[in-house]
Amino acid sequence: MNSATSFALRCCLFAGIFVLAGGLLLSETEYGTDILWIGILILIMSPFMGIVVAYSYLIIEKDWKWVKITTLLIVILVIFLIVSFIKI
DSSP: OHHHHHHHHHHHHHHHHHHHHHHHHTTTSTTHHHHHHHHHHHHHHHHHHHHHHHHHHHHHHTOHHHHHHHHHHHHHHHHHHHHHHOOO
């Protein structure tokens, strides 16, 4: 589980850095800022991807105690993500 989680985190990290580098290269165009924001979003969402990978491994291993705890963590993260996107 740890190796899969660290692999997912590394992939998100490198993808975010790659997209940010592309956004910097295209910063003079009209889409440069949007690409930079996508790269930042990828980096922000990378811990969530690590949790999702760990969650799937916990389900496969049938470790129901930690599945419940991880489910609660995912629900809390999703609630705060939704609240942060709501504009009042």
